[in-house]
Amino acid sequence: MKFILFIFGCYCIFSAVLDFSFYKIILIIVSFYGIMYKKKIYISSDGITKEVYGILGISKEFLPWKDVKAATFAYKGDMVMVFFERGITGWKLLFKRSDEPLLEEIIKKYAPQAEVDFLGNYTKNSKKQ
Known part of the structure; x- marks a missing residue:
């Protein structure tokens, strides 16, 4: 599960850099919180x-x-x-x-x-x- 959250977080970072979206930043924070919990x-x-x-x-x-x-x-x-x-x-x-x-x-x-x-x-x- 943590691996999937890590991949999802990396994807969100990549897509947020290409096209800045506030909701993607929130998804990044939530996915990395799931990894660290x-x-x-x-x-x-x-x-x-x-x-x-x-x-x-x-x-x-x-x-x-x-x-x-x-x-x-x-x-x-x-x-x-x-x-x-x-x-x-x-x-x-x-x-x-x-x-x-x-x-x-x-x-x-x-x-x-x-x-x-x-x-x-x-x-x-x-x-x-």
Whole structure:
């Protein structure tokens, strides 16, 4: 995807130089932003850290385990989405289904006050849906 955005950005630069158009400059900026955009998520004993790297800089957010009121697991294919709730708001993060037992263990260890729920008709002994 980044390669396609790079080629598209180069094309826009070339065509903008030949025939100046304001919208092409905006397309150049957007395509290079897509190339530079990166998101990283870390889970540690302190909490969950979300880092977003972009053209304008780095944005970091931190969700400590003591603020997590509930964790809800939702299953789809070979992926699991976990909703970490803190009151009305929270974070939703996507993981591989094979990471689910480790995530449950981490939540029980570092956020024992958090209620753990499961969405869907998934049971531990069922096949992957």
